[in-house]
Amino acid sequence: MRILFIEDDNKTAERVARGLAEAGHVCDVLTDGEDGLFHALRESYDVLVVDRMLPSMDGLSLVRSLRAAGRKTPVLFLTSVGGIDDRVEGLEAGGDDYLVKPFAFSELLARVNALARRPPPVSEQTALQVADLRMDLIRRRVMRGGTEIELQPREFTLLEVLMRNEGRVVTRTMLLERVWDFHFDPKTSVVETHMSRLRAKIDRPFGTPLLHTVRNVGYSLHAPR
Incomplete structure (x- = not known):
């Protein structure tokens, strides 16, 4: 935390x-x-x-x-x-x-x-968007540049956390708690493995990266600067 x-x-x-x-x-x-x-x-x-x-x-x-x-x-x-x-x-x-x-x-x-x-306040948002990456929270669909991206449930949750924190650094500890509900460090590479898979799906096929690693701190998702 x-x-x-x-x-x-x-x-x-x-x-x-x-x-x-x-x-x-x-x-x-x-x-x-x-x-x-x-x-x-x-x-x-x-x-x-x-x-x-x-x-x-x-x-x-x-x-x-x-x-x-x-x-x-x-x-x-x-x-x-x-x-x-x-x-x-x-x-x-x-x-x-x-x-x-x-x-x-x-x-x-x-x-x-x-x-x-405490549970977070209920949000009425139905969609999230960063640059050309769009997430439909109702249909649980993700698209980038008009192309639909297939995500596993955990990948979807991981991306949702990052998109809700657009432009801010999300630490490994925060991801373990919010995506996996771990309130301790399991001493595994589960975060790094899923981030690699997510990057392969939302970044590599499209040329312009949105997902960025902040060395020794965490990750940040934002449009090119």
Whole structure:
């Protein structure tokens, strides 16, 4: 799971990042509100953990801006501001959960895991398109340049995840969780094998690649730049 932690207290940031890494997650840490919003909008994260008191932009404004932009990434507020009115304000701003400092890391980890398990909001999209690649979500058909591409069910799901994250990097861990429902690293090349098969079907016959490998990070699907 990939987590963005926006926190300007270095000791708290180091403690949480270390604990999340030990639990098998990838944690990016930022200390500035505006920088945090920029990355939350540009990158794909499973959960955001956000302090309320931040430089440049406070946590409430950050989350309000995130929701206004249509991003539905689950948000856990982690803050020393813990009154009832403060909690209500945080949830009404678009937060999904609220944890007050000081806190036990085990509780934070449990809350983050619970947020990640929530089903995504129901989308009314019936089709996805990137350049000349089109996916019909109702008929479960994929076409590129007018040519239909036959995909196995797992390949279809893999491509759907990539297309829904057009232009963003999708990590191997994210793919294992979203396509195979693995919440651990099986130490196999299952992702790499399926990506190779997918690339052979959607890229090689058409000349212009849409699927790109981001070395040591993951994969990204986007139109030629």
